[in-house]
Amino acid sequence: MQLIYVLLTMADSSHPLPSDTPNPLLRLENQLCFPLYAASRMLTKAYQPLLLELGLTYPQYLVLLLLWEHQELTVKELGEHLLLDSGTLTPLLKRMEQRQWLRRRRAPHDERSVIISLEPAGEALRGPACRIPEQLLDRLGMPEAEFIALRTQLNHLLTRLQ
Amino acid sequence: MQLIYVLLTMADSSHPLPSDTPNPLLRLENQLCFPLYAASRMLTKAYQPLLLELGLTYPQYLVLLLLWEHQELTVKELGEHLLLDSGTLTPLLKRMEQRQWLRRRRAPHDERSVIISLEPAGEALRGPACRIPEQLLDRLGMPEAEFIALRTQLNHLLTRLQ
């Protein structure tokens, strides 16, 4: 497989393969994107039973992680951290506001911005949430070196993608 | 598990903790899940302009990758490969059927199963799609060793998650 990869990536692109030639690069198992896509969904699913006890979805959990660190953030700042736009965040944050986990208010000095801040009920979730990362690491049963190597490589990929 | 080791190795010392953040494992940057989640979305977004030329979404592209390999598959088999259930696949496949890329029919020997097979328009997408993996590799500008290492590690993670 690695040889094929080398050959194809080094091939002269002015002489493309005929379309009926089996192309190993088109095989699902040779893609990078698929294991990334699938592992992301499966890992989110692994969080599900733990988050369900707190009534949280996974992206809501990410928002809380940031708010536990920063107390308050604008929608724009949340979007920069999470790489999400207002089309995703606005309805998500409204649902979290209804649950009284956070508050949304316009910034007094700049009415364009909306400041998201923790409410007591949102603060209160931090205690029970503290155990989630450990529980997940246990469930993964992944060697630390592998965990850290993978996280590092994913962060590199993320840098390349921005 | 080995909590002390985990804490020491997973905390990112270039970003000192606020005094009121008791658990480094709760910081967004120390999670594995977030770069996985974000990189998956960003990589899908990188495919977008290439897929848009063919009128495809990313999961539709994955379905075609499998059909180009296997000619026909049941919904169940597609779901096993892609780790998706009928709740996702049925409407997705109906949209692809409307575009005449594929056909859905009940298996004659087992009326529970639905066989998905390529139509000419779906076959015809294979030629133009052939260049997508290479174009994406170019765009990533990722060393081949890193590409393969990351893919291998993601496949390991995927195995752990099943």
Added chain:
DNA sequence: TATTAATTAATTGCACACAATTAAAACTTA
């Protein structure tokens, strides 16, 4: 064989994601 269990898709309802557009506020600059 009759009944029960298991399998397979489809359906329903909800929550993301995200492109594209809109609207309000703040900034720039002529």
Added chain:
DNA sequence: TAAGTTTTAATTGTGTGCAATTAATTAATA
């Protein structure tokens, strides 16, 4: 300062994902 530009959220519309349920078919078994 007036006009145009930029910034920030919200809105709209489409397409996933997925849990839970339903319905039809097949398999298992008493």
